[in-house]
Amino acid sequence: MISVKNVLVVLAVAFTAYLAARGLTWGAAPVPQPLIIVVTLAFYLATTWLCIFWEPARRPDEAPVPSAAVDADAASASASGATSARLPDLVERVRSPHRLPPVAQILALACAVIVPSAISLAAGEASRLASFATWYLGGIGALMTIVMVRRRPWTAWTGIVLLAIASMVWMGPLNALALGLVGSIVWVTCAQLLVFSMDRAARDTSRLTRLQRAATAWQTSQVVRQRERRVQVQKALAVAGPVLTRTVAQGGALTDADRLEARIAEGRLRDEMRGPRLLDDDVRAELERARRRGANVTVLDEGGLDDVDEQTLSIIRGQLAETLRSASSDRLYIRTSPDERVAVTVVGRSPSVGGPSDEDAVDLWREIPHPGAG
Template sequence: MISVKNVLMLLAVAFTAYLAARGLWWTTSDVPQPLIVVAALALYLVTTWLCVFWEPTSGYVLSAGATDESAIPAPVAETESQTPIDGIRGPRSLPPLAQVLALACAAIVPSAIALAVGPGNRTEPFATWYLGGIGALMTIVMVRRRPWTAWSGIALLTVASMAWMGPLGALSLGLVGSVVWVACAQLLVLSMDRAARDTSRLTRLQRAASAWQTSQVVRQRERRVQVQKALAVAGPVLTRTVAHAGHLTDADRLEARLAEGRLRDEMRGPRLLDDDVRAELERARRRGANVTVLDEGGLDGVDEETLSVIRAQLAETLRSASSDRLYIRTSPDARIAVTVVGRSMSVGGPSDEDAVDLWREIPHPGR
């Protein structure tokens, strides 16, 4: 598959192969030790292509660097692997063995080439290719998020090249370009990481804004549904109240009280209600009972099939209840779904306080 990553890797391979090929172009001069030159070229190519293609089996280094402002950016932190944020991934860190090979190549190849070509050929193009070659290798190491290794390799290259060619010779023949390549690579990686951090932060903000907007839409929809239910329940009572200028009969007052109770039930315990439960609640209120329904979250996460079983048991309990006051509440207990308590006025007892004449705990089915 053609991608930016694959194209860059192919360009790196082609460029380093071109630099190495220059080392074999000694048509104008004799080379005292050609086998050493070939061995150095082979070491360079193997190490360079290993740094290009070798990736750890697990873990990506964060392009975003970290989740907060105080974290160390990924290009500077010498961590083996990190987890990507929001799917943003950058180049993987170079394995330690590849770092060791890269440093060994930076230390061995310049001296090996200088010794192999002889004192008279050390400034020839086929003998100075390693200035650009090692610079390209350290640029790859920098992109693979090993800055200390890359700058150590440049330091080794600087010492070796100046020792064999002199400071002016090394600087004029390509050492400056290698240093500039590595510096530009580090600046580019830092810029990419900063852009990735900003992108990750904006992504999180966008997700938070979308979640907030969605929650507002859901709340508006719920409020609209509740208003429609309130109008359906209280609308007829209010219409009669207005039509009779507030002069209501006993039957109208009863209907108003029932409408108020239905509204309270729908707002406080909608998950407890179905047609049978609503009918039993209205029957209890018509006989004069004071009914309180309250869902405090004990049924959150319960599926509809289980709710149907719980509601059926609740309706059966209300059907046989005769208490003056009924309290129906969901239970925080893991085994109990709903608790129904009935209280009635004591008659002829030692006190006039309400006595508990109904206590029913409806368990969660299957628990």
């Protein structure tokens, strides 16, 4: 698959090869040391292409990600609506090439030092301003542009300084500036600005993605809460609807039986809101039976069963229903427990023997353990 990176690599290889090929076009001009020119061109091309293609060794926990796979990930993320969740990873994976390894940096600086002097000496004094002897002004500039793109700005600018010194020594400051040194400086400057802009765009994209993810999470939580409220309202209407209808029809003049039904309906609603994970048909039936005999029942789930699966919950609910079936306390307190061994605690209290008292006696204490807990 054709990607931007592959296109840029091909262009860099072709352009540097073209610049180096100019060094072989001396024609009939006298060249004292042609072999040195050929060897220098080979050294330049080897160093330049090494800087283009050499990727540093990856850590064991990293896996190479081909550009085609990145494009496929982006397409699938967009198609599935998960772009905001995966975009930071995609940005990081296509953001930029890896930093140039130190060995390649040294070779690039060696090129900036050796190539201008070698070409100038091999071409001879009479041909130092010919096109085949000045190609290195653009060639070294292109090499330092590649080094800049590979995240080594100090090395790139050091190479430009070395190129400027060598070219001005061999051909003079005005000739060096007129024949290509200015262009090389402009290339490296533009490359640095481009890299800076890309990094800033990547940071902004990552920041905006985090904000979008937070907004999406907040919106999702609001949707979930609205759905839960609708479910609770529907349950409330199903439980309290008949009682409210009778109350309105009778003008508020309720019989003792109606008041009992209203109290049971209120308790049922509280159970559904405070401890829905503790409830099944058997537990609801036992809670209603306890209220009908006059007991005051409080059910409270404080999050101790959030990570419990349905099969385990059914076992806990069965034991809770069995405990309530045998309970005769006037007040029942049913609460989940944060203890990793105890799932639910059931406490029953009744007035002390001998008359009413502010301190009721505890006549029921049952700890329902988590199934499988030691």
